[in-house]
Amino acid sequence: MAKLIKIRKAVDADLQEIVRVWKKNIKTINTASDIANLFGYFKKYFFLAVSTASDFEDSVIGFVGGTIRSGHGHISGIAVDKKYRMKGIGKSLLRAVEYEFLANGLEKVTLEVRKSNRDAIRFYEKHGYKQSYIVKRYYADGEDAIVYEKRI
Numbered sequence: 001m002a003k004l005i006k007i008r009k010a011v012d013a014d015l016q017e018i019v020r021v022w023k024k025n026i027k028t029i030n031t032a033s034d035i036a037n038l039f040g041y042f043k044k045y046f047f048l049a050v051s052t053a054s055d056f057e058d059s060v061i062g063f064v065g066g067t068i069r070s071g072h073g074h075i076s077g078i079a080v081d082k083k084y085r086m087k088g089i090g091k092s093l094l095r096a097v098e099y100e101f102l103a104n105g106l107e108k109v110t111l112e113v114r115k116s117n118r119d120a121i122r123f124y125e126k127h128g129y130k131q132s133y134i135v136k137r138y139y140a141d142g143e144d145a146i147v148y149e150k151r152i
């Protein structure tokens, strides 16, 4: 049966899959319990991309984890499993969380990205994010972060 990809809100039962996709795809400083805490506080800003062959069979292939930081929307994590990339799924996830931020009165979105993460930088810039400033040695391994922001 042909597989469909759909975007839906995350629910409690999705936490394990979010942690799996997050840790598999993002060189992260977040532990599983950090991710669980973010999810606990900011669930309504977490969306999933699921591949579905029928109504009963869902497999998570991507997610976006939105949070609120300093009164702004913040993208804490976004990832799509490798074999599903470059098909517009990241774009759909980003749109979903930006729409939710806006619906909740949040008009600015911020995020950090590793200086070396060219794919993500290209992705964010394509979607209107502008470089704001650099945080030296933000990541545990000493890499700098670039902070991006966008008015939505």
Ligand SMILES: CC(C)(COP(=O)(O)OP(=O)(O)OC[C@H]1O[C@@H](n2cnc3c(N)ncnc32)[C@H](O)[C@@H]1OP(=O)(O)O)[C@@H](O)C(=O)NCCC(=O)NCCS
Binding pocket: 025, 026, 076, 077, 078, 079, 080, 081, 084, 085, 086, 087, 088, 089, 090, 091, 092, 113, 117, 119, 120, 122, 123, 124, 126
């Ligand atoms: C960033 C990410 C979520 C994008 O997801 P995606 O589903 O591939 O994105 P889309 O298909 O919607 O968008 C593709 C666009 O993103 C950029 N992009 C993403 N991957 C790219 C690559 N390998 N090479 C060049 N551009 C890339 C491009 O702008 C591309 O569009 P273009 O070719 O028309 O310029 C995905 O690459 C990913 O999961 N990366 C690993 C996790 C990560 O680094 N997350 C960000 C830090 S939290």
